[in-house]
Amino acid sequence: LPPPPGHLPPGIPSLAQFHVHREHITHVGMRALWVFFAFFTLAVVVTLIMAKRVERKLRLFHLVTGIILVTAHASYLVMACGMGVTWVRSFKHAADGAPVIRQVFYARYIDWAITTPLLLLDLALLAGMPTIQIVTILFADLVMVLMGLFAGLQDSSERSRWFLYAISCAFYLYVLFGIVGAGRKAASLQSSSVKRIYNVTSGMIIVLWTGYPIIFALTEGKGRISVDAEVICYGILDVLAKIVFGFYLLSAHSHSEGDSVVLPESWTEPRGSLRYGAIASDD
Numbered sequence: 001l002p003p004p005p006g007h008l009p010p011g012i013p014s015l016a017q018f019h020v021h022r023e024h025i026t027h028v029g030m031r032a033l034w035v036f037f038a039f040f041t042l043a044v045v046v047t048l049i050m051a052k053r054v055e056r057k058l059r060l061f062h063l064v065t066g067i068i069l070v071t072a073h074a075s076y077l078v079m080a081c082g083m084g085v086t087w088v089r090s091f092k093h094a095a096d097g098a099p100v101i102r103q104v105f106y107a108r109y110i111d112w113a114i115t116t117p118l119l120l121l122d123l124a125l126l127a128g129m130p131t132i133q134i135v136t137i138l139f140a141d142l143v144m145v146l147m148g149l150f151a152g153l154q155d156s157s158e159r160s161r162w163f164l165y166a167i168s169c170a171f172y173l174y175v176l177f178g179i180v181g182a183g184r185k186a187a188s189l190q191s192s193s194v195k196r197i198y199n200v201t202s203g204m205i206i207v208l209w210t211g212y213p214i215i216f217a218l219t220e221g222k223g224r225i226s227v228d229a230e231v232i233c234y235g236i237l238d239v240l241a242k243i244v245f246g247f248y249l250l251s252a253h254s255h256s257e258g259d260s261v262v263l264p265e266s267w268t269e270p271r272g273s274l275r276y277g278a279i280a281s282d283d
């Protein structure tokens, strides 16, 4: 046992100096994580059923949406099991002057690094954007998420945390300009139903995605809201930006006959029994 304060040898700091205030998730936030996990599990099952109902060559959006939902499902499972989380110093001080450390769920950034490019891919495929523009927007989005991750983990300097945040926001703006500029231009060449679906889905992205940097600024940035509230706010946005967005796209698109994205046969049909991968069987 450490000696009681006041009985320490000279030169040894008192234990009171090591006191830190911890902001962490409680049973409310943990329960919320399990509820979001259940939502995503259900959404994966519904997507599979919806995919089975259409021809294989029309399943591109089901595939992309399915991967997005499975990733979110896995990420909520990991977080609900108490993984993918770390302690990061917050730059504020508790009422008693003690430094504050806060739990940061970095697992969600791994989720976003996979799912946000795929959500943008959904939109880009709908609009029929040129490949080079799709690649540029997807990479800008990836940089946005990675810069955000390092902003969230940066705890040696508050200024550099905000600097990384600002860079991430700049990449986010680039993505938004891509959606309203190049994306809209490509969509304007498509049928009126695709144009309408593009307007709704791109509008959803602009409104919902903007919530994420706001929550970040209030939590990892300023430490204004609790870890539980953060989990619930991100969870609601995730459900809207992944499940509601995905199902709207799937149902609206499958009702607009005639202008569905059709996969090339080589993507959906077996490659023939004569070949093992790229090598012919008699080689």
Ligand code: RET
Pocket (backbone or CB within 6 Å): 112, 115, 116, 119, 144, 145, 147, 148, 149, 151, 165, 168, 169, 172, 209, 210, 212, 213, 216, 237, 238, 239, 241, 242
């Ligand atoms: C961060 C912090 C740094 C600044 C910006 C951010 C943007 C995050 C976004 C996340 C979108 C997530 C989605 C998840 C899936 O459902 C990284 C929070 C700009 C836009 C759509």
